[in-house]
Amino acid sequence: MSLLSSLSLNGKNERDNRVKQQVSSSSPQLLTVLGATGTIGVNTLDVVARHPDRYQVFALSGGQQIDKLAQQCIQFQPRYAVTLEAASAAQLQQGLRQQGCTTEVLYGAEALQQIAAHPDVDAVMAAIVGAAGLPPALAAAQAGKKVLLANKEALVMAGRFFMEAVTESGARLLPIDSEHNAIFQSLPADCVSLAQAGVEKIILTASGGPFRQFSAEALSSVTPAQACAHPNWVMGRKISVDSASLMNKGLEVIEARWLFDAIPEQIEVVVHPQSVIHSMVRYRDGSVLAQLGTPDMRTPIAHALAWPERITAGVAALDFLSLPPLTFEQPDLVRFPALSLAFAALEQGADAPAVLNAANEIAVAAFLAEKIRFTAIPQLVENALTHFAHANSGCLDDLFALDQAVRSYTLQHVERITC
Ligand code: NAD
Ligand code: MG
Numbered sequence: 248m249s250l251l252s253s254l255s256l257n258g259k260n261e262r263d264n265r266v267k268q269q270v271s272s273s274s275p276q277l278l279t280v281l282g283a284t285g286t287i288g289v290n291t292l293d294v295v296a297r298h299p300d301r302y303q304v305f306a307l308s309g310g311q312q313i314d315k316l317a318q319q320c321i322q323f324q325p326r327y328a329v330t331l332e333a334a335s336a337a338q339l340q341q342g343l344r345q346q347g348c349t350t351e352v353l354y355g356a357e358a359l360q361q362i363a364a365h366p367d368v369d370a371v372m373a374a375i376v377g378a379a380g381l382p383p384a385l386a387a388a389q390a391g392k393k394v395l396l397a398n399k400e401a402l403v404m405a406g407r408f409f410m411e412a413v414t415e416s417g418a419r420l421l422p423i424d425s426e427h428n429a430i431f432q433s434l435p436a437d438c439v440s441l442a443q444a445g446v447e448k449i450i451l452t453a454s455g456g457p458f459r460q461f462s463a464e465a466l467s468s469v470t471p472a473q474a475c476a477h478p479n480w481v482m483g484r485k486i487s488v489d490s491a492s493l494m495n496k497g498l499e500v501i502e503a504r505w506l507f508d509a510i511p512e513q514i515e516v517v518v519h520p521q522s523v524i525h526s527m528v529r530y531r532d533g534s535v536l537a538q539l540g541t542p543d544m545r546t547p548i549a550h551a552l553a554w555p556e557r558i559t560a561g562v563a564a565l566d567f568l569s570l571p572p573l574t575f576e577q578p579d580l581v582r583f584p585a586l587s588l589a590f591a592a593l594e595q596g597a598d599a600p601a602v603l604n605a606a607n608e609i610a611v612a613a614f615l616a617e618k619i620r621f622t623a624i625p626q627l628v629e630n631a632l633t634h635f636a637h638a639n640s641g642c643l644d645d646l647f648a649l650d651q652a653v654r655s656y657t658l659q660h661v662e663r664i665t666c
Contacts, residue, residue, distance in 0.1 A: 276301060277368050296323075364386040370394075384401045390418075421554055425547050454522045598635065619661060
């Protein structure tokens with residue numbers, strides 16, 4: 248099951264109907280933004296603010312930055328806001344009341360699922376980072392919402408279960424990750440499967456990150472601040488480290504497998520340091536279709552929000568005359584073994600991608616906390632993949648239990664390294 252079959256199930260007629268509905272309907276779409284205080288959340292609200300006639304914010308969630316969430320509530324007046332804990336919820340509720348804002352503040356994992364699956368909600372931006380974003384994104388998929396998926400870890404961890412939920416509920420899944428959004432735009436509108444569309448390869452572009460030209464030796468002493476200074480994109484800290492290690496591209500390879508029902512041999516990665524081509528599709532007649540643009544996440548966000556229409560996003564036009572030369576390289580799998588680990592996990596199947604994801608989240612957090620070296624991240628992931636090589640969860644509860652077991656195992660290894 249893939250995003251393509253979810254498109255074909257609903258079909259072109261349904262798309263046409265939607266366009267008619269949107270044109271004729273005067274009521275704006277109600278939107279929940281999970282992870283509103285993060286980079287994707289902020290960019291989403293920037294696009295939404297440009298189109299108040301089309302979108303109204305139903306609910307917002309935020310983890311740590313309560314002041315930022317408060318400002319967003321005052322600006323967008325959502326019905327609900329959700330924080331992680333009771334104390335931050337009480338603090339936010341009090342602050343909002345003082346400002347005359349009627350938003351009701353809830354907290355915790357269940358509340359996240361409620362705002363994602365609420366009957367009044369039309370669309371959900373899933374932009375919580377990491378496996379913590381899976382339950383509410385899945386709740387939105389199960390409730391048949393239009394799901395704008397930025398949270399790639401949800402698919403890496405539970406691709407099969409997630410895509411089954413999309414199919415069963417008739418949810419509309421639209422990719423926010425710039426590469427997958429580019430591929431989606433480069434496929435035919437009525438695409439049922441890659442084979443039927445004559446696709447030979449999906450080509451994911453990778454910037455190569457801030458350490459593209461670092462030697463293996465230099466990589467062992469890089470700092471979190473260096474890893475988070477991405478040359479082309481402004482992103483959250485976890486995805487920035489993933490981009491620097493090329494694990495982000497590995498996670499995206501697995502994401503593409505699920506979104507487009509691709510086999511590993513159909514997915515290729517090419518390093519393109521300028522991040523102007525956001526990804527490509529090569530067809531069997533030799534044609535290559537690509538999506539280009541200024542590197543700005545508001546483009547894929549606006550594309551998914553308005554699909555199949557197009558809306559303005561505040562993004563600077565691509566000026567071909569001032570672009571640097573566009574270059575392409577092979578990824579260096581020796582200096583950046585994380586990408587090979589992801590391909591290996593995809594080949595292995597079963598729970599290997601979930602193991603990869605959980606171990607990587609712990610390793611990245613340890614690196615950001617300056618407990619381990621950058622080069623220890625893929626080592627910790629490889630250890631976990633070896634240790635949990637036979638994991639094969641039959642249900643989601645087993646998968647969540649495995650996720651916890653991998654985290655504990657990897658944490659123990661982190662402690663050993665740091666002792
Ligand atoms: P970010 O760190 O800037 O924001 C993460 C958001 O999730 C914040 O609102 C934070 O408060 C919330 N959050 C964190 N932990 C949480 C938890 N345990 N429970 C509930 N909420 C929690 O991250 P980001 O860069 O916006 O990325 C978000 C997701 O989108 C990630 O999965 C990332 O891989 C994906 N993505 C990001 C970009 C990008 O350009 N930033 C591009 C493609 C995909
Ligand atoms: Mg991406």
